[in-house]
Amino acid sequence: MRIHWLFAALLVPGMSMAAEGMWTLDNLPKAKMQAEYGFTPSDAWIKRTMLGSARIAGGCSASFVSKDGLVMTNHHCASECLDQMSTAKKNLIKDGFLAKNREQELSCPEIELNRLEQITDVTAEVKNATAGLDGAAFKSAQNAIKAKLTSACVGKDKETVRCDLVDLYHGGQYQVYKYHRFQDTRLVWAPEKAAAFFGGDPDNFNFPRYDLDITMLRAYEDGKPAKIDNYFPFSKNGAEDGEMVFVTGQPGSTQRQLTVSQLTTMRDLTLVNTLIRLSELRGVLEQYSKSSPEAARNAGQMLFGVENGYKALRGRLSALQDPVLMQQKQDDETALRKFVAQTPALQAKVGGAWDAIAASQQAYREMEAPYGMIEGGRGFSSKYFSYARDLVRGAEERAKPDGERLPEYADAKLPEVEQELFSTAPIYPDFEKVTLSLSLTKMREMLGTDDAFVKQVLGKQSPDQLSAALIDNTKLGDPAVRKALWQGGKQAILKSDDPFIKMELALDPAARAIRSRYEKEVDSVQQKNSELIAQARFAQQGTSAYPDATFTLRLSYGEVKGWKEGDKQIPPFTTIGGAFARDTGADPFALPASWHAAKNKLNLAQRYNLVSTNDIIGGNSGSPMINRNGEIVGLIFDGNIHSLGGAFWYDSRFNRSVAVHSGAILETLKNVYGGDALAKEILAH
Amino acid sequence: MRIHWLFAALLVPGMSMAAEGMWTLDNLPKAKMQAEYGFTPSDAWIKRTMLGSARIAGGCSASFVSKDGLVMTNHHCASECLDQMSTAKKNLIKDGFLAKNREQELSCPEIELNRLEQITDVTAEVKNATAGLDGAAFKSAQNAIKAKLTSACVGKDKETVRCDLVDLYHGGQYQVYKYHRFQDTRLVWAPEKAAAFFGGDPDNFNFPRYDLDITMLRAYEDGKPAKIDNYFPFSKNGAEDGEMVFVTGQPGSTQRQLTVSQLTTMRDLTLVNTLIRLSELRGVLEQYSKSSPEAARNAGQMLFGVENGYKALRGRLSALQDPVLMQQKQDDETALRKFVAQTPALQAKVGGAWDAIAASQQAYREMEAPYGMIEGGRGFSSKYFSYARDLVRGAEERAKPDGERLPEYADAKLPEVEQELFSTAPIYPDFEKVTLSLSLTKMREMLGTDDAFVKQVLGKQSPDQLSAALIDNTKLGDPAVRKALWQGGKQAILKSDDPFIKMELALDPAARAIRSRYEKEVDSVQQKNSELIAQARFAQQGTSAYPDATFTLRLSYGEVKGWKEGDKQIPPFTTIGGAFARDTGADPFALPASWHAAKNKLNLAQRYNLVSTNDIIGGNSGSPMINRNGEIVGLIFDGNIHSLGGAFWYDSRFNRSVAVHSGAILETLKNVYGGDALAKEILAH
Structure with a gap:
């Protein structure tokens, strides 16, 4: 409730909105930055920042920190790799990892790195392709132009070039982002989880904080460390209180420009259902663990x-339950609609957009359960099922021309699909049974025992029985089997007697049907009408506003700064000594043995974690925090509890990003982990 | 979402509200019953109905069905007893139970039966006692008058008389309900859970349905079967489609007369938090199981x-998320406030009540987490903790005069407390560790690691460590230890070195403090102002309306009737043959072996479950469904899915109660369970 109360107090007239904004690099608010901090980034500064930044395709940010392809990100961004490289006897999550030399660096089977190299505006092409279309026709045309533009951008260099069509301002602009793609990524250094995630879930999204949430990877090309021209040098001293800092990274998604009907759907339907689902799963996983x-x-x-x-x-739910926030959103929407209504031509074109979106929300409410369970795969939570779906659909889709496929199987997307499918990461059948059985049970609960699809899936079996029957008999845990099925195409799929493949073949028509219905009645209506609203917003505000986050490169500027929590001033820095003071010896508040052993050598006064006013959100994890000189002063790994409402608005009084101090990274790397060679590589510039 | 959609369609102008209402027996809508069904209950009919009805103090309804104290209720109402009488080797839940003779009937350690015998209006006394008071003073005065009135009603017969102060119309009327109390209750017959709860959670709240959700108990007095003058005879044929039927029972609580601000709190705070909490606990319990x-x-x-x-x-959450429902509630409230504003005297007295309640809701939002965790015991989910609290508080409170105690320790309440404390029901330490550890973890999550109370509880221990330390060392699992501590009073408590007693002694001041704050800022404000709103409502509508449910005896009238689900007409009856058709052999859709063995003997065309328009809610479980002649035609055990919105409103088009047909009870008792003697007792009249 503390959150709730604070949100209620958020919107006071005249409040400062400095630091708000996740800006695209081709549209930085230079005048505002100059006015507020006396700093204007040069074109060279912007280009260096763009090329030094990296994206982890699975949902994180990163940065290049040496000329030899060294990449810094969060521990929790690379922990999937740590987990996949662990065994029952060697637990890299628990024990950490340091490669003594390059030969010891471990390949991460599923990490893809992207470096943005070029942005091309294609708004006209995309809008022309869908002009005058609705529903399924709109969607098909959009898929086709997407495939065409991205394939053209990739050209012949599929291995090293990745192109995504990016939708900014909810259809206001379309751009092609061209990335350099690195699929050979290796593990260099990771501390123990007890240090990386000290405080665990209780301290997550909180500050003061004491986490060494870092992992170093290395990008390889042609079997050798990638040669990197643009990387960020490290600042041992970090930034001072009040100093201007920047975060360059890939914020995943914000909902600041959604309509009130969309926010209401999120509040009443999506968030509540998701939280309930996650809570039960959490209980199952806790007890299983x-x-x-x-x-x-x-x-x-x-x-x-x-x-x-x-x-x-x-x-986020607490934020949306705040009547002040919803009233503010309603007022903004009313003002924009009023603005539209003043111009007859604009009104004729755009005036109906809000009601059309509201109708699509009502349609969505009625199909949310079957859509999520059947097409979204929530009823079949298992890696085996994901593999089966990719194999079955991939076979069918790849037989079609590029522009007519489901977009996730367009040519430009296949390298990512193949990396997942051919991954050598282990799979744990017992654990898969737990998640699959639970999700089948939930599907029966949500759709009903007598639902035709549920009956088709379960027959006379219970969820436990079906899960066991599928998992005890599948061969899809073997990457070689998956590779053969992928390469064998439709014929191999039809001949397979794997139970997951057979099930997915039988169920896929129903899944495609509900997807089509969703695309026709919800998705295409939202997209088409969001484009119209974006036009209205441009007419009202110009492009001086920043677009909602889209997991693409953005720059946020702000400053190192604490905040006032009730009567209490929260200082912007913690120290390494503070971590020892918080140690209880009981997980998750137990520092690892390595820290206790090194305590005497450590500078306990070294600044450890810090907060800044930068406007970030999930996806920014792993972003470098840099100063005016483009030097790394911190590593973003979290936001404070108030930042969670950042999905919908930004309040510079409370919203803070949380980072590891660059000095603490160097201090612990050298004095706890014996990573002198690595520290030397980072500091070589 | 099906639910949601149906709710959205609920309120159409001119819809019939026949059958709406949970009526107190001293204020039945006789004229309406006569007009709609041509039936007016006589005073004798009403008195017989009252005396044939029973309440299970833990939260269910029941009825007397023989002159020798036989009591019919639901399996799920008596399953606590079945569970407590089970062992690892003899599982009464799974295998069912039938006493061959009275000697075999098993004592239920924690079931108390109440039979309502007298209603006395005390509105004037209660309102005089609190007149002009606010906050803590209001609450103390109310506790004192409650204790005084109920103690006077009980007199010297504590063993057999129970008196409760009942608050009707949210403070509109106060009445003393005088009950005959039966604490010696024994188990006579229960089918297997596979028959009683066939379809399990998936079919719960659904219809068509196939459940034998029944258990027979027997009330004893002085070691002999209680002699019962008023009991309900059984109808083998039941009631026909369209026939008028009545449900007499104890609906727990409805929220039909709450203010919009209270409903909003329920929607955004209480229900969401409870659902999230239950979901995680559910996951833990599923996996533990x-x-x-x-x-x-x-x-x-x-x-x-x-x-x-x-x-x-x-x-309920889905109902409250429906904008149509909330608008209707808002319109009703606006109309009542307008009515009040028309009379200056009424406006002066009542006009501020809604805003005062809204302010109390805001106060509640800010204290909900600590109040629930600390005083509500949600942070300490364990039977051991409940015992410790009763022992520690009971010792302190019993030393005070009756009127000055916390009301749950008033003299009139002690027999219930003692029944629980001295219960010989088993307690499972390993399982207690699971629930206690989870609840401690949630307390840390909700209040924060650095909260002073959390630090006091956990110290440097993790929730797992603390749970183990407490449970491995407590003696409170032994009823003799609890009895000695209870009888030893404050001195024994202070001398005890039981870790739960010591913890509760240390924590109780904080719990009492948050309770006082809650009573002052929330509870007393709600009570006082609800009384005012009730006055306004009486002025507007008279007492022709029924009060919200209060877990006291109510009569609902209605008729046997199916409903239309979309395009589909749902018939009002299922048959025993239908249960066999739905049997898959896999839990929870597997009929027990006894049914398969008896299939040839059974009349498969016998009506099994049925639905009616009676307006019921949780607490009505175990209620008899009777016909005009006062004969049992069914046993209520559930409502359909649409009945869940019944907390807030009633719609006769969709809302249905679900019952076991009286004929199916007799058919299976004789032909599956060999209970001929019991059947004979039921049919003797």
């Missing part, structure tokens, strides 16, 4: 994701 | 309660 250390290891990644997601979404 | 059959048995009762509660509350 207590059954044995190996069970805990197998469920660990998912449990972290569930707890993190739960906390983030709970904060 | 899979660890062994004994674990499943130990967790079974709680898991059933959690799943049932989850589904009921989810339905």
